[in-house]
Amino acid sequence: MRRFSTAVSIDNQFRNRAQLARMKRGAKLAFLFVGFLGVISPFAAESADDVKAPANYRKWFHVNSMYVDKTSPLFDVLGGMHSVYINSTGESALKKAGPYPDNTILLDDLYDVTLSDGSYVEGPRKALAIMVKDKKKYASTGGWAFQAWAGGDPKKPLVTDPVKQCFECHQARKDQDYVYSTYLP
Amino acid sequence: MRRFSTAVSIDNQFRNRAQLARMKRGAKLAFLFVGFLGVISPFAAESADDVKAPANYRKWFHVNSMYVDKTSPLFDVLGGMHSVYINSTGESALKKAGPYPDNTILLDDLYDVTLSDGSYVEGPRKALAIMVKDKKKYASTGGWAFQAWAGGDPKKPLVTDPVKQCFECHQARKDQDYVYSTYLP
Numbered sequence: 362m363r364r365f366s367t368a369v370s371i372d373n374q375f376r377n378r379a380q381l382a383r384m385k386r387g388a389k390l391a392f393l394f395v396g397f398l399g400v401i402s403p404f405a406a407e408s409a410d411d412v413k414a415p416a417n418y419r420k421w422f423h424v425n426s427m428y429v430d431k432t433s434p435l436f437d438v439l440g441g442m443h444s445v446y447i448n449s450t451g452e453s454a455l456k457k458a459g460p461y462p463d464n465t466i467l468l469d470d471l472y473d474v475t476l477s478d479g480s481y482v483e484g485p486r487k488a489l490a491i492m493v494k495d496k497k498k499y500a501s502t503g504g505w506a507f508q509a510w511a512g513g514d515p516k517k518p519l520v521t522d523p524v525k526q527c528f529e530c531h532q533a534r535k536d537q538d539y540v541y542s543t544y545l546p
Numbered sequence: 547m548r549r550f551s552t553a554v555s556i557d558n559q560f561r562n563r564a565q566l567a568r569m570k571r572g573a574k575l576a577f578l579f580v581g582f583l584g585v586i587s588p589f590a591a592e593s594a595d596d597v598k599a600p601a602n603y604r605k606w607f608h609v610n611s612m613y614v615d616k617t618s619p620l621f622d623v624l625g626g627m628h629s630v631y632i633n634s635t636g637e638s639a640l641k642k643a644g645p646y647p648d649n650t651i652l653l654d655d656l657y658d659v660t661l662s663d664g665s666y667v668e669g670p671r672k673a674l675a676i677m678v679k680d681k682k683k684y685a686s687t688g689g690w691a692f693q694a695w696a697g698g699d700p701k702k703p704l705v706t707d708p709v710k711q712c713f714e715c716h717q718a719r720k721d722q723d724y725v726y727s728t729y730l731p
Contacts (some may be wrong), residue, residue, distance in 0.1 A: 390563060419608045420605060420608075421605065423629060426627050426629050426668065427627075427667055428613040428665070428666040430666065431664075432663075432664035478618055479614065479617035479621065480612060480614045481615065482611040545657070
């Protein structure tokens, strides 16, 4: 299966607005850390270098799981099994579909899968992606910092331009405070 | 999509040993609450009527997620998106693949999914299934109680004969204290 780190070069794939429209329809996906487009803008927004991957998130509230199959136009970048979590700061806001208070963290833990007799079973971690809310600090990206790490390795950050790589797509969810995930009873 | 409550009648499907062998190979599945076979044995073991669905499990340690597709021989009963949790009592035992202490609870939250442009997105809950450890009380089923509820509704228990409906398959994982799930870093 194609590794996440090799997928960053497929930038043009996500420039197609028809695909974006489909993504919106598909859209319980957590927070489409869309594309890691690999485009470095000369006017890059703050790169969220200060954002760290949190510990113990697997005991945060589990928002949902989603499997992105190879038939998806997003497969190269987002293919695999997603498990989305939210910290306690954001839990009650999730149930109202936002707005989220400062210090809310949403996290998407993405695993490669193997197919065994019709069951898609998780293998190695492909990436870990987060959104961290701070209305003032990250005002240029809807009040959210975006970051992701290949394989979940803190030494392998993937987001260098959160506007191009993340926020351009998340803007479509302004009505939900830029969050794709919705509460699942 | 076929509802869980209608699937209980497909008992013969799981009597095929070849299928069971495949299930074992496929087997990071949490705790195959296999079959809800719908077979009432005249010598039924304790029915675990006292087992209740726990609250707040979505903040327990999230063990893994798995998607069982329509191409699986298990689809009718187990098709959908599984999210598996373990309570704090069992967490450290999970990392050693058992044995599990008394009062360990494993829970499988199963959702129907809809397919949208290659992404499998969770819809309504199909079933909630648990295993509760008590070595003495449930000695006849490996020290585990098994129960499940259609749609997660406590008024709709599905397990009436834990030996036939659950334990016969879980015996294959005796080396892991009868638990299919394994720890995912």
